[in-house]
Amino acid sequence: MTKNTENLNVAAFDAMPTPEEIHAKLPISEKAAHTVTHGRNLLRKILDRKDPRIFVVVGPCSIHDPVAGLDYARRLKALSDEVGDVLQIIMRVYFEKPRTTVGWKGYINDPFMDDSFRVDIGMQKAREFLLQINELGLPTGTEALDPISPQYYGDLITWTAIGARTTESQTHREMSSGLSTPVGFKNATNGDLSVAVNAILSSSRPHSFLGINGAGTVAVVRTKGNSYGHVVLRGGDGRPNYDTVSVSIAEQAMVKAKLPANIVVDCSHANSSKKPELQPLVMADVVNQIRGGSKSLVGVMIESNIEAGNQPIPADLSQLKYGCSVTDGCVDWGTTEKMIRDAAVLLRDVLPERIS
Numbered sequence: 447m448t449k450n451t452e453n454l455n456v457a458a459f460d461a462m463p464t465p466e467e468i469h470a471k472l473p474i475s476e477k478a479a480h481t482v483t484h485g486r487n488l489l490r491k492i493l494d495r496k497d498p499r500i501f502v503v504v505g506p507c508s509i510h511d512p513v514a515g516l517d518y519a520r521r522l523k524a525l526s527d528e529v530g531d532v533l534q535i536i537m538r539v540y541f542e543k544p545r546t547t548v549g550w551k552g553y554i555n556d557p558f559m560d561d562s563f564r565v566d567i568g569m570q571k572a573r574e575f576l577l578q579i580n581e582l583g584l585p586t587g588t589e590a591l592d593p594i595s596p597q598y599y600g601d602l603i604t605w606t607a608i609g610a611r612t613t614e615s616q617t618h619r620e621m622s623s624g625l626s627t628p629v630g631f632k633n634a635t636n637g638d639l640s641v642a643v644n645a646i647l648s649s650s651r652p653h654s655f656l657g658i659n660g661a662g663t664v665a666v667v668r669t670k671g672n673s674y675g676h677v678v679l680r681g682g683d684g685r686p687n688y689d690t691v692s693v694s695i696a697e698q699a700m701v702k703a704k705l706p707a708n709i710v711v712d713c714s715h716a717n718s719s720k721k722p723e724l725q726p727l728v729m730a731d732v733v734n735q736i737r738g739g740s741k742s743l744v745g746v747m748i749e750s751n752i753e754a755g756n757q758p759i760p761a762d763l764s765q766l767k768y769g770c771s772v773t774d775g776c777v778d779w780g781t782t783e784k785m786i787r788d789a790a791v792l793l794r795d796v797l798p799e800r801i802s
């Protein structure tokens with residue numbers, strides 16, 4: 447009779463380069479570090495109500511083609527320069543996809559989209575991409591899904607999301623307590639907001655938990671707590687929650703929990719019934735609420751790409767349509783420009799009232 451009782455369902459342990467090894471190959475440049483530091487400072491000022499601007503996390507649902515991603519980023523940087531006095535533009539750079547059941551889990555997990563799962567290569571390419579975007583002067587936002595990943599590329603991130611499927615997870619709250627960025631916690635997929643409020647409370651406290659350090663050694667990570675948690679309303683159970691009543695309910699929940707009422711609206715997901723063409727309507731409504739005096743709305747999220755909609759991942763990858771999402775549907779570049787330009791025009795004159 448065998449005495450082996452462990453790892454019975456594990457096929458292999460493949461070694462990964464350590465965070466320090468990948469950092470040494472792709473060190474942060476001065477320009478990229480400036481983008482990150484400046485981006486985080488501005489974001490913190492917005493959350494502290496010391497800067498009246500609205501932040502916009504906009505970009506593809508997921509990155510699968512770094513060439514198209516860079517093409518998108520260049521367009522976004524030009525737009526950001528145009529509206530930067532009103533809107534802080536942060537590029538959505540999502541490499542880790544939480545799936546409802548199964549599916550492609552993102553560029554880090556399977557960079558070649560062929561089930562080869564070369565996480566070692568994906569991690570390096572992800573860092574390389576983040577470096578390029580930051581070197582353009584464009585800050586990045588991402589979903590932190592894997593609790594080990596931030597050691598590999600957290601230095602290149604300006605804003606972090608904890609997704610609807612993980613906001614209630616203690617692991618993600620602990621990780622957030624140590625992240626160097628402000629963190630937006632989504633409401634749950636069923637619409638429950640209390641998990642996001644509880645997550646902000648939890649992540650604002652110090653925690654001690656298992657993780658790895660830069661050398662790849664298992665470590666007890668001891669964090670200081672993150673005081674820049676905020677709520678992201680993304681709708682749930684087929685119902686939106688970006689309307690004035692839902693925003694006001696969220697605001698009251700945060701005030702009751704003695705938290706600053708900082709609310710971001712995700713124009714996508716259940717707020718637009720996963721119909722990307724509805725995102726401009728959501729955004730226009732949020733802009734209208736801000737124009738109407740809402741002080742708690744501090745940011746919006748948009749799923750946007752070069753081309754509209756999405757596509758299944760074909761067996762023959764040469765058939766992939768350039769600049770089109772392989773996960774959730776997105777608005778196209780023309781629509782993105784219009785959404786952002788229209789918002790900037792409508793918000794410019796109300797900015798002074800936001801910090802008075």
Ligand SMILES: O=C[C@H](O)[C@H](O)COP(=O)(O)O
Nearest residue numbers: 507543544545546547549774
């Ligand atoms: O934005 C991303 C998706 O909504 C999320 O990853 C879930 O995707 P799925 O329901 O297609 O698995």
Ligand SMILES: C=C(OP(=O)(O)O)C(=O)O
Nearest residue numbers: 544609610611632680715
């Ligand atoms: C998974 C995402 O969102 P949510 O957590 O709101 O479903 C996402 O934005 O990619």
